[in-house]
Amino acid sequence: MPDNTSLIDHFNWRYATKVFDATRKVNDADLATLEEALRLTPSSFGLQPWHFLIVTDEEIREKLLPLSWNQKQVTECSHYFVLCTRTDVDVDYIDRFVSEIANDRGTTIEELQGYRDVMVDFVSRMPSVERLTWATRQTYLALQRLMDTAALLEIDACPMEGFSAPQYDEVLQLSEKNLTASVCCAIGYRSAEDKYASLAKSRFPKEEVISYL
Numbered sequence: 001m002p003d004n005t006s007l008i009d010h011f012n013w014r015y016a017t018k019v020f021d022a023t024r025k026v027n028d029a030d031l032a033t034l035e036e037a038l039r040l041t042p043s044s045f046g047l048q049p050w051h052f053l054i055v056t057d058e059e060i061r062e063k064l065l066p067l068s069w070n071q072k073q074v075t076e077c078s079h080y081f082v083l084c085t086r087t088d089v090d091v092d093y094i095d096r097f098v099s100e101i102a103n104d105r106g107t108t109i110e111e112l113q114g115y116r117d118v119m120v121d122f123v124s125r126m127p128s129v130e131r132l133t134w135a136t137r138q139t140y141l142a143l144q145r146l147m148d149t150a151a152l153l154e155i156d157a158c159p160m161e162g163f164s165a166p167q168y169d170e171v172l173q174l175s176e177k178n179l180t181a182s183v184c185c186a187i188g189y190r191s192a193e194d195k196y197a198s199l200a201k202s203r204f205p206k207e208e209v210i211s212y213l
């Protein structure tokens with residue numbers, strides 16, 4: 001476990017990387033850790049309304065570049081993560097999730113009926129736009145999980161909202177998979193040329209953002 005100082009050092013070390021060293025790739029072991037950290041992200045009710053698409057294909061990345069404000073991180077990073085939100089969180093999806101819990105925990109669907117009904121009620125009450133907003137919030141938790149894990153592994157990252165989600169959905173054929181692109185994260189290693197690496201962190205003072213009652 002990192003100690004308190006080391007943890008904060010890592011969070012100071014990280015920054016939204018603008019220029020990646022295109023020659024350096026994240027190795028398989030680190031990639032597997034990032035994947036597992038993502039998979040373990042907590043979500044409301046545990047419903048995991050997401051899918052993580054890792055784009056390595058250069059041609060696809062070239063197509064995404066102009067749809068991403070021409071941000072070079074898309075093509076120069078090692079692995080480009082597109083964090084997608086599910087658009088099909090409905091009763092069938094919840095039933096599939098309940099089966100998964102029963103399987104993982106060696107229990108029965110009948111025993112989980114109450115929990116299932118609460119989830120169905122929660123989800124069914126939301127109009128579809130609100131449901132997507134709720135699901136998207138869960139996807140952002142995964143973004144944070146990915147960035148923090150990368151920082152602890154001393155892998156660089158750039159979270160990215162600067163892209164056209166409808167166009168990503170089309171190019172990556174997400175709609176047919178009941179997905180929509182919510183947020184992206186370029187992962188890799190900073191280039192020595194990236195002047196942003198040496199900028200001081202800019203954050204409001206602690207007294208302004210944290211208080212006790």
Ligand SMILES: Cc1cc2nc3c(=O)[nH]c(=O)nc-3n(C[C@H](O)[C@H](O)[C@H](O)COP(=O)(O)O)c2cc1C
Pocket residue numbers: 014015016017018071158159160161162163183201
């Ligand atoms: C959700 C989100 C979306 C962002 N989108 C972009 C982006 O499209 N391009 C970019 O260069 N930086 C993007 N950033 C990076 C922020 O500008 C950066 O995190 C912020 O200025 C704080 O700086 P730091 O991360 O270097 O500490 C994004 C950050 C977040 C959290």
